[in-house]
Amino acid sequence: MPGCRARHGAAANLGYYPMDLLTDTLVNAVVASAATALIVAGLSLIFGVMKVENFAHGEIYMVGAYTTFFFSKVLELGYWVGCAASLCVTALLGVLIEYLLLRPVRKNPMGPLIMTVGVLLVLQTAAVALFGLNSDALVESPFPGVADIAGVTIAWHRIFVIVASLALLSALVLLLQFTRFGRALRAVSQDKEAASLQGISIDRISLVAMGLSTALAGAAGSLMAPITRVGPFMGQPVIITAFVVIIIGGISSLRGAIIASVLYSTFFTFIATYADSTVASIAGLCLMLIVLIVKPSGLIGSTQKV
Amino acid sequence: MKSRELPAYFFLLTAFAAVPILLGQYYISLGTGILISILMLSSYRIVILTGEWSFAHVVFQGVGAYTAAISAKDFGASFPVCLAAGAIVTAACAALLSIPLLRMRGFYFIMGSFGAAEAIRLVWRKLKYFGGTRGISGVSAPQFDWANISIDFGSGFNYYYLCLAVVVICLVTMWYIERSRVGRIWRSIEQQDLLAQSVGIDTKKYRRIAFVVSAGFAGIAGVLLAFAFGSVTPNRFNLTFALYLMIWAIAGGTRTFLGVIVGGVVLMCFNESLRFADELRPGIYGLVLIVMMIFCPSGLEGLFGIGKRFSGLSGSTRTKPAAGSTGELDVNSPA
Numbered sequence: 001m002p003g004c005r006a007r008h009g010a011a012a013n014l015g016y017y018p019m020d021l022l023t024d025t026l027v028n029a030v031v032a033s034a035a036t037a038l039i040v041a042g043l044s045l046i047f048g049v050m051k052v053e054n055f056a057h058g059e060i061y062m063v064g065a066y067t068t069f070f071f072s073k074v075l076e077l078g079y080w081v082g083c084a085a086s087l088c089v090t091a092l093l094g095v096l097i098e099y100l101l102l103r104p105v106r107k108n109p110m111g112p113l114i115m116t117v118g119v120l121l122v123l124q125t126a127a128v129a130l131f132g133l134n135s136d137a138l139v140e141s142p143f144p145g146v147a148d149i150a151g152v153t154i155a156w157h158r159i160f161v162i163v164a165s166l167a168l169l170s171a172l173v174l175l176l177q178f179t180r181f182g183r184a185l186r187a188v189s190q191d192k193e194a195a196s197l198q199g200i201s202i203d204r205i206s207l208v209a210m211g212l213s214t215a216l217a218g219a220a221g222s223l224m225a226p227i228t229r230v231g232p233f234m235g236q237p238v239i240i241t242a243f244v245v246i247i248i249g250g251i252s253s254l255r256g257a258i259i260a261s262v263l264y265s266t267f268f269t270f271i272a273t274y275a276d277s278t279v280a281s282i283a284g285l286c287l288m289l290i291v292l293i294v295k296p297s298g299l300i301g302s303t304q305k306v
Numbered sequence: 307m308k309s310r311e312l313p314a315y316f317f318l319l320t321a322f323a324a325v326p327i328l329l330g331q332y333y334i335s336l337g338t339g340i341l342i343s344i345l346m347l348s349s350y351r352i353v354i355l356t357g358e359w360s361f362a363h364v365v366f367q368g369v370g371a372y373t374a375a376i377s378a379k380d381f382g383a384s385f386p387v388c389l390a391a392g393a394i395v396t397a398a399c400a401a402l403l404s405i406p407l408l409r410m411r412g413f414y415f416i417m418g419s420f421g422a423a424e425a426i427r428l429v430w431r432k433l434k435y436f437g438g439t440r441g442i443s444g445v446s447a448p449q450f451d452w453a454n455i456s457i458d459f460g461s462g463f464n465y466y467y468l469c470l471a472v473v474v475i476c477l478v479t480m481w482y483i484e485r486s487r488v489g490r491i492w493r494s495i496e497q498q499d500l501l502a503q504s505v506g507i508d509t510k511k512y513r514r515i516a517f518v519v520s521a522g523f524a525g526i527a528g529v530l531l532a533f534a535f536g537s538v539t540p541n542r543f544n545l546t547f548a549l550y551l552m553i554w555a556i557a558g559g560t561r562t563f564l565g566v567i568v569g570g571v572v573l574m575c576f577n578e579s580l581r582f583a584d585e586l587r588p589g590i591y592g593l594v595l596i597v598m599m600i601f602c603p604s605g606l607e608g609l610f611g612i613g614k615r616f617s618g619l620s621g622s623t624r625t626k627p628a629a630g631s632t633g634e635l636d637v638n639s640p641a
Contacts (some may be wrong), residue, residue, distance in 0.1 A: 053413050086335055110359065113413070117549060118595035125589025133585065236545070239425075241419055251413075256623045285421040292418050292585060293406045 019051060021273070023152050027270040031158045031227070034165035035150040035220050038263035039238060040245045042216035044257040047246070048189035049209040052102060052112040056119035058239025059127075060214045064090050064221025065230045066127060069137040081220045090218025091211040098210035103203070127232035142224035163222045168219055169258065172212075176254070185209055189252065239261075241268070244288045250297055275290065311564055318567065320469055326463050334462040337533075340574040341469045342530050345476055347554055347570045349523030352480065354560045355489070356516045357496035358415050361548045362403065365423035366521040368543035369396045370528025372430065375442040375538045385448035385459070389472070389529050396525025398428075398457055400518045408513055423548070430540040441539030445532055459533070469530050481563060483519065492516050546588070551578075553591050557598050558606050569606045 043057050054060075064086040072082030083208045097119055105111025131137060143156035176182035187195040198200050228234065241264070251262030264284065271280035325337045346367060353360045369391035377383040377391050403422050430436040437443075448459040448468070459465045483489055491512045493501040503509050532538050558569020568585045582585045 042589065101596060101600075106601065109412070111599060112358075114595055114599050117552070118592040118599070121549070121588040121592030121595070124590075125586055125592065128585050129589070156370070176422075192312075204455055244421070247414070262443075278428050278432050282425050285425040285428075288421045289406060289418060289425075292410060292414060292421075296414060 025270055027152075027158060028273070030292060031161050031267040032265040032269050033262040034162045035224050036241060036245060037169060037258045038165050038216050038220040038223070040242050040249070040257045040261050041254060042213035043242050044249075044252060045172075045216075045294065046213040047187075048252040048254070049185060050098075050102070050106075050112070050206050052116070053243075054305055055113065056097070056123060056214070056215075057116075057217055057242060058235030059120050059123040060090050060093060060217040060235075060239075061221040061224075061238050062127060062230075062232065063233035064092060064218030065139070065225040065228075065234065066131060066221075067218070068136065068222040069139050069223045069230055072139055073137070077131045079140065079226075081138070082225075083219075086218045086222040089220070091215040093208040094212075094214025095207055095280050097214075098207050099123060103206075120239075124232055124235070131183040131232065131261050134253050137178075137230040139225040139230065155227070157226050161227070164223055166219075168216065172216070172252075181205075181208070188190055241265075241284075244284055247251045247288050248291045314564055314568075317443065318571075319474065323467075326466050331462060334466050335420060336574075336578055338462070338466050338530075338534050339470050339578075340571060341466075341473045342527050342534065343574050344567055344570045345473045345527040345530070346524060346551060348477055348480055348563070348565050349527065351400075351519045351560050351563075351566050352484075352516050352520035352523075352549060352553060354493070355484075355492040355496055356513050357499070358411070358513070359552060360520075361416055361420035361545075361573065362400075362407075362423035362519070362549055363520070363524055363553075364543050364548040365366070366396050366400060366427050366429065366524040367528035368430070368538070368540070369521075371397050371532040371538045371542075372436060372442070372528075373525070374529040374532040375445045376531075378445050385467055385468075385533070388448075388533075392529035393522045396528065397518050397522035400521030400604075401514070404514045404517045408510055409549070420545070420548070423626030424545070424620045426603065427540050427543055433596040435542070439540060441537060441542075447536070448533060453538055465534065469534070472526065472530060476526055477567075482562060486514065488515060504628035522581065540589065550591065553595055559604055561604065565606070572606055 039057065039061055043054060046052055046054055063283050067086040067089045068079070068082035069086040070082070075081075097116075101115045101119065102112050105115055127135075140152075141157035141160070142252075143160050146153045146155050147159060157173045174182075176186060184200045185205055186193070187198065187200060188202060188209075192202060195205075245260045245264045246257050248264055249256035250259075264287070268280050268284055269286070271283050322337065322341070326334050329337075341404045346363070350360075350363050353363065373395040374388040377388050383391065389556045403419075407415060407418045407422065415630060431439050432442075447465065449456070457464055459468050484492075491502065491507055495506065495509050495512060499509060532541075554570065555566070558573050559565045577587075583590070
């Protein structure tokens with residue numbers, strides 16, 4: 001995550017000891033893993049159900065962060081209202097995108113891709129028009145200050161991001177495993193035709209899955225808003241990371257996506273800290289290419305024809 | 307060439323040849339840009355013919371541009387040498403990348419091509435040899451000296467005609483390639499991959515030829531670009547431009563050779579008219595893309611009726627000429 005890198009620069013300038021830099025990097029890696037996992041889980045969910053690669057997913061994350069900023073700072077309603085608003089707005093946005101844009105082009109294999117690229121550009125421009133090109137939207141954390149755990153200092157908000165992400169992901173897994181809706185959703189992602197023959201409405205499942213997926217991205221946006229730079233283009237590195245991760249993890253496997261999030265974010269954060277972020281990006285892209293060449297179905301992917 | 311198409315090509319060529327004579331300096335540089343974009347779109351169409359959407363095409367243009375800039379500045383190469391070097395280096399790059407990339411299809415190919423291209427671009431940004439983020443500037447304009455004739459292509463007027471000549475030669479070459487057996491095989495791969503394989507066509511080999519040939523022409527477009535601006539920067543070849551190229555191809559339509567040229571001209575003029583609203587440009591393109599996808603999936607050429615009248619080479623009429631269709635008819639989708 002870009003925001004984490006900024007912190008390193010500051011840490012290095014203050015003359016931290018290497019040991020501190022190491023623990024700092026570890027913490028950053030965990031935070032980045034948590035946020036990436038939330039984003040990627042949504043992306044993988046919607047790919048499983050609708051076979052749609054949502055290129056606008058990073059922009060939904062951006063919308064989540066801006067909504068949090070708008071409700072908590074501009075309307076001065078506090079962080080929690082901002083969070084709730086962000087979940088509602090992004091879920092609604094997802095439902096609208098599915099209903100109005102993706103449904104009409106479902107028959108065209110490239111249709112959803114083109115549509116979501118269109119949405120990406122529109123949302124980005126809307127953010128520029130509403131909040132300015134170089135926005136410095138600052139969101140205050142509900143948990144200010146730093147925790148001191150066994151000599152290691154961690155901002156409380158970072159701990160909150162980790163805990164909240166774990167909670168949301170567990171809730172998602174429980175929802176998918178044990179509820180009637182979750183079973184229907186998994187049935188659709190396994191075999192659309194068979195699922196619809198069982199009386200499952202593909203349209204309804206797609207709609208709810210899309211809302212759920214975008215809400216997860218919105219939640220990630222809310223969580224990261226206080227510790228990252230909120231700007232119109234904050235979604236771009238995120239979506240690239242997310243696609244690299246789901247390719248590494250296996251595109252329709254939620255478990256693979258989460259494991260790959262942790263692996264990739266750790267890998268990226270360490271290279272970005274000890275070399276620089278351009279080198280980290282190059283290394284990440286090469287890692288993706290290697291996975292595509294050696295094991296195109298991803299680390300934990302169902303066998304899918306590439 | 308079908309006789310009905312001939313007047314259209316003739317008209318386009320005349321119009322392009324007349325631009326510098328009739329219009330001012332501003333239109334000459336705009337025209338140069340349009341010519342380079344037409345070459346980019348037409349070469350991009352070769353990859354699209356095989357049913358893939360590559361995100362690497364703009365970076366291939368960059369490879370050509372960097373090759374030209376380096377060989378002109380460091381080795382003092384002349385324009386024709388730069389042109390050849392640009393095409394060859396880019397084609398070689400594409401041939402190398404095609405080894406891993408052609409194992410992928412669809413979304414994986416898009417992501418693979420994006421990953422490879424972005425890695426190349428980041429290397430340009432990173433290494434001092436390529437000038438880092440500021441790129442290479444001060445590429446001097448080509449000169450032509452032969453016997454008593456000396457032409458300075460530093461003037462926009464002369465360079466425009468040089469571009470026109472190069473682009474027309476490239477387009478004619480591409481036209482012949484497409485009409486040949488190779489071109490027909492590309493189409494068959496797009497429409498029925500498995501069927502093509504079953505009649506003994508090595509589809510991977512022909513996809514590779516398409517990828518390499520299209521990259522070679524993109525390299526030439528890059529050489530033209532490098533000399534037109536006199537400089538090369540890595541940001542000129544980033545994801546935004548790759549997306550724009552894709553949008554132009556979709557909005558203009560890619561089914562016919564003529565359609566992509568006409569679509570290119572219209573869209574580049576549209577692009578220029580958006581100059582006053584630079585910040586809003588991506589959003590406007592996004593809306594264009596969405597509206598096109600809903601109301602007119604075959605692009606501008608469908609709107610003009612070009613796609614319908616001249617559809618296909620063998621006279622086959624596709625039942626669903628949807629833009630961006632990878633050609634797999636979706637048999638399994640529930641009704």
